[in-house]
Amino acid sequence: MAVQVFTAVTGAGWESELVGALDRDAHGVTVVRRCVDVAELLAAAATGTGQAALLSAELRRLDGEAVARLHAAGVAVVGLVEPGDEVAAQRLRQLGVSQVLPADADAEVIAAALRDAVAGVPDAGRDVADPRAALPVLVEPEEPLARPEGRGRVVAVWGPTGAPGRTTVAVGLADEAARLGAGTLLVDADVYGGVVAQVLGLLDESPGLAGAARLAGSGTLDAAGLARLAWAVRPELRVLTGLARADRWPELRPSAVATVLEEARRLAHLTVVDCAFGVEDDEELSFDTAAPRRNGATLAVLEEADTVLCVTGADPVALQRCVRGLDQLREVLPDVEPVLVVNQLRRGPVPGDPREEVAEALERFTGHRPRFFLPADRRATDAALAAGRTLAEVAPGAPLREALRGLAAELAGLRAPAPGRRRLVGRRRAG
Ligand SMILES: Nc1ncnc2c1ncn2[C@@H]1O[C@H](COP(=O)(O)OP(=O)(O)O)[C@@H](O)[C@H]1O
Ligand SMILES: [Mg+2]
Missing domain, CATH: 3.40.50.300 (P-loop containing nucleotide triphosphate hydrolases)
Structure with missing residues (x-):
């Protein structure tokens, strides 16, 4: 059965094209609701009719609590950012979104990420072995503490x-x-x-x-x-x-x-x-x-x-x-x-x-x-x-x-x- 997806993709012009492409082709996903904001997305998640949410980094009022509530409702989350916007990608990850993709990725790639997220597969694009890789600028001038060799x-x-x-x-x-x-x-x-x-x-x-x-x-x-x-x-x-x-x-x-x-x-x-x-x-x-x-x-x-x-x-x-x-x-x-x-x-x-x-x-x-x-x-x-x-x-x-x-x-x-x-x-x- 196709993964039922809620979308909350704002800001850019590619929303309807993307949703169309996701839906049209046989990618194993079906968009069941296009939400305009976080509140609508959370309300949709609470209905239990979807397994994944596709959202963009610019979504207003998106915070860690919202992502936690989506997860609590059994909804996996995939994030989209403007191509090359590493800051937005980092922010989404910190909010608890493990799968983050550039918004110009192929519908096939986005659909695969949605399916992976539902299956609990971690984001391959993130180097989980070295947490510092996710933070390109570390605490160089400020850090007074002995630098941890790995994770503290x-x-x-x-x-x-x-x-x-x-x-x-x-x-x-x-x-x-x-x-x-x-x-x-x-x-x-x-x-x-x-x-x-x-x-x-x-x-x-x-x-x-x-x-x-x-x-x-x-x-x-x-x-x-x-x-x-x-x-x-x-x-x-x-x-x-x-x-x-x-x-x-x-x-x-x-x-x-x-x-x-x-x-x-x-x-x-x-x-x-x-x-x-x-x-x-x-x-x-x-x-x-x-x-x-x-x-x-x-x-x-x-x-x-x-x-x-x-x-x-x-x-x-x-x-x-x-x-x-x-x-x-x-x-x-x-x-x-x-x-x-x-x-x-x-x-x-x-x-x-x-x-x-x-x-x-x-x-x-x-x-x-x-x-x-x-x-x-x-x-x-x-x-x-x-x-x-x-x-x-x-x-x-x-x-x-x-x-x-x-x-x-x-x-x-x-x-x-x-x-x-x-x-x-x-x-x-x-x-
Ligand atoms: N080993 C100890 N010997 C004597 N007094 C202690 C000892 N451990 C704690 N206390 C005292 O007991 C009181 C409660 O301790 P506290 O650490 O604030 O407890 P908690 O954080 O569990 O509420 C404090 O007055 C503290 O100084
Ligand atoms: Mg105490």
């Missing part, structure tokens, strides 16, 4: 409700990775209100992640733009601050957040994302499946990340919350394999050896044995909060700081320096 890694720091220490771990992990030499970007993606700027003592008026998401939604975000939106705390540590007001969560569209992380991989060796706790898919509560979902951004981050850390506290209440949280995570994202980080480990709230007891309980109830343990270290965290600085700055010898450094070394694939030996070498030289 993304680590999501997530955890259940009850303040187990997600932000503490995210900030500590990013700071320590940067100190170990990895160009690092810390992203505050907490949709219930971000506090990373405050924790780091930044007087934040910057658009941060919401600004980056806005550019991503309009298809104009690149790594240089991302670098400009981020605070340079140090040359190797940049921070994309979060929502200053929790009620602005609709600004963090999931598709745009995913694009931001894609660009972050070009910019930084390691991207650490501080996430909100909620993962339940509130879509079912809404009759309008295209309505924005508060947890959508969190889910997008967890889906995009190479590693998802689940931070839990070490007392019985926290452990119970962790078990429930992991259940929920498995329901909505069954493919995500979280790495358990036990934070605030201390004697007292559980009997016996707390490390063994907690590990055993978590393994029994979640099937995951925790990989990292971070001690409770209130003195150190209080000193950091009071100064608006990181643990490495205010409490360099604190046990929590040492533990975070080990975590960073392992996640960034770097070796943590052995502090004792270094000091010894220094002394010998001095003496």
